[in-house]
Amino acid sequence: MSRNRYERGDSGERRTRRRERGVEAGPERTGQGRDGYGDAGQGRTDYGDASQRRTDYGDASQGRTDYGDTGRRRAKRDDGRPERTERGRRRKKKRGGAAATVILILLIFIVAAGIILVASDWLGFEIPFLKAGVNQTLEQAEELAASYDYDGAIATLQSNEKYSTSTQLQEAAAEYESAKSAMETAIDGVIASAEELAASYDYQGGADLIKASPYYSASSVLQSLAAQYEESEKHKNDIDEGTLAEAETLAAMYDYDGAIELLKGMNAYQTNQVLQEKVQEYETAKAACVAINPEEVTHIFYHSLIVDPSKAFVEGDPAYAGMMQWMTTISEFDKITQSMYDRGYVLVSIYDLFTKTTAEDGTVTISPNQIYLPEGKKAYVLSLDDLSYYHTYDNHGIASKVVLDEEGKPTCEYIQDDGTVVYGDYDAVPRLDAFIEEHPDACYRGARGIIALTGYNGILGYRTDGVYSAEHNTNSDIYYADELQLKWLEEHPDFDWEQECEEAKKVAEAMKADGWTFASHTWGHKKVGEVEYDRLVLDTERWMQYVSPLIGGTDAIIFAHGEDLSPTGTYDSSNAKYVYLKSQGFDVYCNVDSSQYTTAVTSEYFHQGRRNLDGYRIYQDTISDNPMTADLFDASEVLDPERPGPVPDL
Structure with missing residues (x-):
């Protein structure tokens, strides 16, 4: 750089010439191009022959024949703005093409990622960095299902934003629905069997049967029923004095059937001799009644x-x-x-x-x-x-x-x-x-x-x-x-x-x-x-x-x-x-x-x-x-x- 600078001649002289050119040309400076330097070939004599420095292009004058004299390269357009050179247009076109290429690459990447994600669901293989959220949801649902909270597990799966497109999540939800149905059927069976025992006043047997169910800890219905049967077991020999008095009133009014039904419905009836004797008394009284014309x-x-x-x-x-x-x-x-x-x-x-x-x-x-x-x-x-x-x-x-x-x-x-x-x-x-x-x-x-x-x-x-x-x-x-x-x-x-x-x-x-x-x-x-x-x-x-x-x-x-x-x-x-x-x-x-x-x-x-x-x-x-x-x-x-x-x- 320093060498070329000194070859150009006195820099102060150049500045003087520029100032003079600016003063003389005024606003028309652009219109004159670079006349202050003389002919383009002359103005660049400090650099040596242009043809020597642009050997790749050939003679400078010949290399720019499309534009004419370089002094006229920036000749004004009809509207007063300088014409873009062919080289400038090429540069702009090159820059636009590069931007389009970047956008295209990004779109291809996004589409490819989506295809890979969907394909991973369809084909069953996992992409660790894409499937981390799904796996976490599956693990959470599995923990809930392990304690028979199938409703909670299903709700967890369905709350994942990928549920509508994830076959894994949907299949897991279907599996838990099936397990829930099987659990409900099993619970109904346990309750029916327990009720049969309770009907014969074996309340403790009914409670034990319920507690033996694998679903006992997860079912509030089973827990409540077992507690009810255990309470009935404690009091099954107790006589409800109010109910006994009501039965006595019914029998006194000659409604023996109503009195008998009431006593037989008491928890203590199967084991309480007093109640059994009362029922026998009412049945005897009923049999002794005569028809009224x-x-x-x-x-x-x-x-x-x-x-x-x-x-x-x-x-x-x-x-x-x-x-x-x-x-x-x-x-x-x-x-x-x-x-x-x-x-x-x-x-x-x-x-x-x-x-x-x-x-x-x-x-x-x-x-x-x-x-x-x-x-x-x-x-x-x-x-x-x-x-x-x-x-x-x-x-x-x-x-x-x-x-x-x-x-x-x-x-x-x-x-x-x-x-x-x-x-x-x-x-x-x-x-x-x-x-x-x-x-x-x-x-x-x-x-x-x-x-x-x-x-x-x-x-x-x-x-x-x-x-x-x-x-x-x-x-x-x-x-x-x-x-x-x-x-x-x-x-x-x-x-x-x-x-x-x-x-x-x-x-x-x-x-x-x-x-x-x-x-x-x-x-x-x-x-x-x-x-x-x-x-x-x-x-x-x-x-x-x-x-x-x-x-x-x-x-x-x-x-x-x-x-x-x-x-x-x-x-x-x-x-x-x-x-x-x-x-x-x-x-x-x-x-x-x-x-x-x-x-x-x-x-x-x-x-x-x-x-x-x-x-x-x-x-x-x-x-x-x-x-x-x-x-x-x-x-x-x-x-x-x-x-x-x-x-x-x-």
């Missing part, structure tokens, strides 16, 4: 009971005669109930006396049902009329409505003289319940009575008829609010009819759960034998609208005033009223008949006469030489001394 079952009935005779039996009161004739006092009811119990009477449901079979076409066929009681026991049916607590009962010493106590059992509301409200056994429903609770053998399998309801003042003390509702009160010639109803509405300005209906419905449901059933008593307390057919239809429609929905419907009608559809108590298709009532779903018909029993079971209906145990009958039997209730009680002992005198004739 359903046509020889008496049927008694009451109205609402009088709580305070001093308020009910007021001479001169318009209600005096009715109270004396139709009503029974609490004292009289209790004495009759006790007397009948002492004489071997057992309360049965009216539905215990027959069965109903419904064919596919809807045809109902009725047939007698056989019940069995210990020898010497006699069955009876009980019904309660007009349990609606009419407005005419107000201030006459009678309960005001049926309500539910804290345990959801039916009891009664009673309004005292000072207006205070008390609750208790103020009518037949809670009083009979209390008696049966103390004497469970007083009823057959928990039976209770059947309650006959009218509707014109509502039901059970709830004002549910349409006349109490502004929306439903049509004020027609037949259905309108009377003076007592209007007075009651005035006294209850905040009355909510919808809520009242809901309350009545809730009470009715609780009573049915307690064993009580319901029947129609006609809506308006009509005498069905005398009322015109059209009026009976209207009355029934009204009852179906405002009473039936609250009690859940019924198939029984207990005739008001005791009047029957026919003088003979038998019905056929010639009786239009019977045909109509039958079409409305009534299959059970009851009139009043003071005979000991009058029961008929036909294929189309069940008919039974009832015996009134009211003030009139009790009093009459105290003065009769042939008392009609002598089979039930001694009337002279039953008659309430608070009755003020002879009961008026009917």
Whole structure:
């Protein structure tokens, strides 16, 4: 470099010439090219002959013939920018080709890596640096599967991002699914075998079998069941006193089958001699029972009971005669109930006396049902009329409505003289319940009575008829609010009819759960034998609208005033009223008949006469030489001394 520099001549001289050229040429310097140096050949004389230095190219002037004189190489383009030389274009092209080559190589590398990775999955060989993540996942899954956590193993495999393309991961997952299915089948088999042992009260054997399963440590189901069996083994000889008491109650109510089933279901039964002896006792008692003829079952009935005779039996009161004739006092009811119990009477449901079979076409066929009681026991049916607590009962010493106590059992509301409200056994429903609770053998399998309801003042003390509702009160010639109803509405300005209906419905449901059933008593307390057919239809429609929905419907009608559809108590298709009532779903018909029993079971209906145990009958039997209730009680002992005198004739 130094040698060539000195050969070029004085550098200062060159700089001077350049400055002069710049000053003289000014902005046109580029246009002149390198004229300041003179001819190209001359300007490069300091280097020697150009041809000598460019021997590879030949003569300089000849080597650049494509461009002309070198001084004109950078001649301006038409647009003022210098033309690119062929050599520059070659250099640029060379650089672009190199970049494309690099990109192509990278793409080839990426594609090749992908192909290798996929091929490794397909062909089953491993590429260590690519397969490290898959292998780690497989190892983690295998550890979980070793402890029978197949769900965890499968979830681990599926969480790997390569799962969708990795046959190894997918095959491992399928293998664990199969193992899981086999485990579940094996566990089911172990449980079934253990349950067989437990069914024969070998609880410890069942627990040991479960614990021997290889899946025991991994299955919470097996662990829980084994613990349950071991606990049962500890107490299998214990007697559940509550269950034993329940069985005793069932047997006392003549439900021997229910009592036996309950005792045999106790853990201790197979090894406990006391329980086994009880079962034998119940089986012996059941075998000793005799059949009861359903046509020889008496049927008694009451109205609402009088709580305070001093308020009910007021001479001169318009209600005096009715109270004396139709009503029974609490004292009289209790004495009759006790007397009948002492004489071997057992309360049965009216539905215990027959069965109903419904064919596919809807045809109902009725047939007698056989019940069995210990020898010497006699069955009876009980019904309660007009349990609606009419407005005419107000201030006459009678309960005001049926309500539910804290345990959801039916009891009664009673309004005292000072207006205070008390609750208790103020009518037949809670009083009979209390008696049966103390004497469970007083009823057959928990039976209770059947309650006959009218509707014109509502039901059970709830004002549910349409006349109490502004929306439903049509004020027609037949259905309108009377003076007592209007007075009651005035006294209850905040009355909510919808809520009242809901309350009545809730009470009715609780009573049915307690064993009580319901029947129609006609809506308006009509005498069905005398009322015109059209009026009976209207009355029934009204009852179906405002009473039936609250009690859940019924198939029984207990005739008001005791009047029957026919003088003979038998019905056929010639009786239009019977045909109509039958079409409305009534299959059970009851009139009043003071005979000991009058029961008929036909294929189309069940008919039974009832015996009134009211003030009139009790009093009459105290003065009769042939008392009609002598089979039930001694009337002279039953008659309430608070009755003020002879009961008026009917």
